[in-house]
């Protein structure tokens with residue numbers, strides 16, 4: 001596989017509903033897509049960086065700069081037998097994992113097509129059906145939230161996760177548990193609390209949550225270990241896990257009992273495989289996180305979720321929950337059992353709607369070897 005050229009483009013897509021977390025509100029996405037042109041094959045990747053550097057240090061604009069000025073030039077004209085070989089080349093750039101993942105994942109997408117196998121099988125997937133949950137943002141009122149949860153429970157989603165922050169937490173969880181005593185329920189704070197709020201955080205134990213995701217500082221595994229020792233509820237780390245070394249440290253320290261793996265946050269399929277393998281060997285369940293992806297990122301999330309360690313429902317849900325029109329064909333749909341079937345077709349298993357992608361494109365660069 002020779003990388004003859006790379007296209008990077010930004011598309012803009014309005015969300016069907018605004019998505020609010022403890023760090024901010026998103027109404028429209030600015031998504032970078034990467035196309036690796038390898039002979040007659042085009043591999044596609046999606047950058048999961050947000051519009052602003054609020055979830056992590058990266059943003060759409062930093063990723064554009066790093067992809068155009070560093071990562072793409074490093075790969076142009078190179079030939080690889082395996083997508084994985086790109087990792088050691090891209091490694092010279094420190095961090096910027098979401099930018100790297102967009103490019104590395106495009107090469108995995110190309111490699112799967114080149115080998116004529118589904119992407120999920122190429123990466124080592126074994127599950128032919130994945131379990132799906134939903135992530136529900138902060139709402140204008142409790143009544144709004146109850147309505148949203150009702151819709152998703154009826155649709156069949158296997159786990160409900162709600163975003164929390166100080167002032168939108170205890171009442172929320174208490175109301176939901178009252179309505180639905182038995183559903184798999186979890187919450188995600190996106191680092192909205194500090195250890196000084198330990199007495200407050202102890203109150204979360206009464207709700208029998210599957211997990212509390214990333215309650216404390218994004219860069220602080222040690223404080224999560226101190227908190228986990230004080231709580232009955234399992235902690236799950238998202239932002240804090242950037243690679244398998246973070247995962248190893250977190251498990252050694254007892255900072256969490258569950259890990260959320262996001263392809264962009266860890267820098268691509270190769271590192272995601274590493275984190276999954278480590279967690280599975282330690283008996284720690286993982287699940288696939290989401291970053292409000294378009295269909296391309298969504299298809300890659302489906303592939304990753306077929307790895308054997310993904311034993312908990314992920315934040316991988318139907319295209320229509322986010323988009324008026326997704327950029328893949330078919331769109332992602334979820335069964336009434338709350339599952340998505342691993343696609344049978346080769347590569348990512350979903351076609352790109354290139355005419356629609358062109359219509360949504362606001363900037364594009366074609367880089368040639």
Ligand code: OSB
Nearest residue numbers: 055135238289290291292293315
């Ligand atoms: O922390 O999981 C998160 C969305 C944007 C940024 C961070 C997160 C999220 C979600 C949405 O929870 C998950 C999804 O794509 O459905």
Ligand code: MG
Nearest residue numbers: 188213214238
């Ligand atoms: Mg999270």
